[in-house]
Amino acid sequence: MPQSATKPFIDVLSGQRQAIPPMWMMRQAGRYLPEYREVRAKAGGFLDLCFNPELAAEVTLQPIRRFGFDAAIIFSDILVIPYALGRSVRFEVGEGPRLEPLDDPAKVGTLAARADFGKLAPAFEALKIVRGALDPKTALIGFCGAPWTVATYMVAGQGTPDQAPARMMAYRHPDAFAKIIDVLVDNSIEYLLAQLAAGADALQIFDTWAGVLPPAEFARWSVEPTRRIVEGVRAKVPDAKIIGFPRGAGAQLPGYVEATGVNGVSIDWTAEPAFIRERVQSRVAVQGNLDPLVLITGGAALDRAIDNVLANFAAGRFIFNLGHGIQPETPIAHVEQMLKRVRG
Numbered sequence: 001m002p003q004s005a006t007k008p009f010i011d012v013l014s015g016q017r018q019a020i021p022p023m024w025m026m027r028q029a030g031r032y033l034p035e036y037r038e039v040r041a042k043a044g045g046f047l048d049l050c051f052n053p054e055l056a057a058e059v060t061l062q063p064i065r066r067f068g069f070d071a072a073i074i075f076s077d078i079l080v081i082p083y084a085l086g087r088s089v090r091f092e093v094g095e096g097p098r099l100e101p102l103d104d105p106a107k108v109g110t111l112a113a114r115a116d117f118g119k120l121a122p123a124f125e126a127l128k129i130v131r132g133a134l135d136p137k138t139a140l141i142g143f144c145g146a147p148w149t150v151a152t153y154m155v156a157g158q159g160t161p162d163q164a165p166a167r168m169m170a171y172r173h174p175d176a177f178a179k180i181i182d183v184l185v186d187n188s189i190e191y192l193l194a195q196l197a198a199g200a201d202a203l204q205i206f207d208t209w210a211g212v213l214p215p216a217e218f219a220r221w222s223v224e225p226t227r228r229i230v231e232g233v234r235a236k237v238p239d240a241k242i243i244g245f246p247r248g249a250g251a252q253l254p255g256y257v258e259a260t261g262v263n264g265v266s267i268d269w270t271a272e273p274a275f276i277r278e279r280v281q282s283r284v285a286v287q288g289n290l291d292p293l294v295l296i297t298g299g300a301a302l303d304r305a306i307d308n309v310l311a312n313f314a315a316g317r318f319i320f321n322l323g324h325g326i327q328p329e330t331p332i333a334h335v336e337q338m339l340k341r342v343r344g
Helices: 008-013 034-043 046-050 053-067 080-084 117-133 147-156 164-172 174-197 215-236 250-260 273-279 292-297 299-313 332-343
Strands: 071-073 089-092 096-099 139-145 202-207 241-246 264-266 285-290 318-322
Touching: 008 202, 008 241, 008 318, 034 046, 034 053, 046 053, 046 080, 046 089, 053 071, 053 117, 053 332, 080 089, 080 117, 080 147, 080 174, 096 147, 117 139, 117 174, 139 147, 139 174, 147 164, 147 174, 147 202, 147 215, 164 174, 164 215, 174 202, 174 215, 202 215, 215 241, 215 250, 241 250, 241 285, 250 264, 250 273, 273 299, 285 292, 285 299, 292 299, 292 332, 299 318, 299 332
Parallel strands: 071 139, 139 202, 202 241, 241 264, 264 285, 285 318
Antiparallel strands: 089 096
8 A cells, every 4th residue: 555644634534633624525526527528428428437447547637636635536436336246237317327126035136246346447447547646645535335325226226315215125124135235345345455455545435325224224234334344444454544424324423433443434514513523523533514505606605614614623633525525516616715715
């Protein structure tokens, strides 16, 4: 793994507060950038872009060149693991992902135990290209989807408003659902280790749909699988830096942090600041949590919101980010305004 002593992003995850918080944005390589849209049009389909090492590296580097963020996140998608497991995965323009649904126990029986990591080789090649192009002070983030969130798409075959199909299957057929989770845990460990080997400095586990689960199910389907992934990665790379993002976890965040062993946790814009400072940031680094809609708004409202985030969290171990991904309609000038405001 690359030496990270001079990377502010990694320093925060290692327990060292920075006077100016390092910053990046979720979905920073994306549709709000005209240069991204050009490459995307050239690539063909979305997965074609993910699996073209040169083009995936290029869009990963675009926001770094333009804004000088403290971290790059490799351009990919959380559904590459189901794809490598041999499931049908396609992306419909304007409609999001479509998969072959695993919506009953008989279908779960057809799920491969191990992914074909040869299918993911282009992603590892893209990481190597980006690593070679980045300034030594800029961190490179690899990632995966958390098993719960990836399973919600695999069961329903698409995103749904409250992921009811996966929740119902977990209640009706817990053993079959646990098999999906177990396969995703094992393959996510291998996938993350390969990303570290290819040059990633840190990892993020995206559990976008964690917030729809009641407490007992949150513990079983979100916390425990994430704990197993962290443990599995650290069995091979003991000092691996890992951020968890159980979006919408709210009051369950302290238990998540304690049980999983993550180095940092990403928080959405609904998180209660005093609670986070006292119960979460006192133990690990916190990343977040500007509302993506106020970044679209800009002006005085954006300045106030940024100042509020900094007032709440910058006295501790903190990485400035959004509370979720940047929206495609965000003006570039507002991103520049945010950078200037945070960096003073």
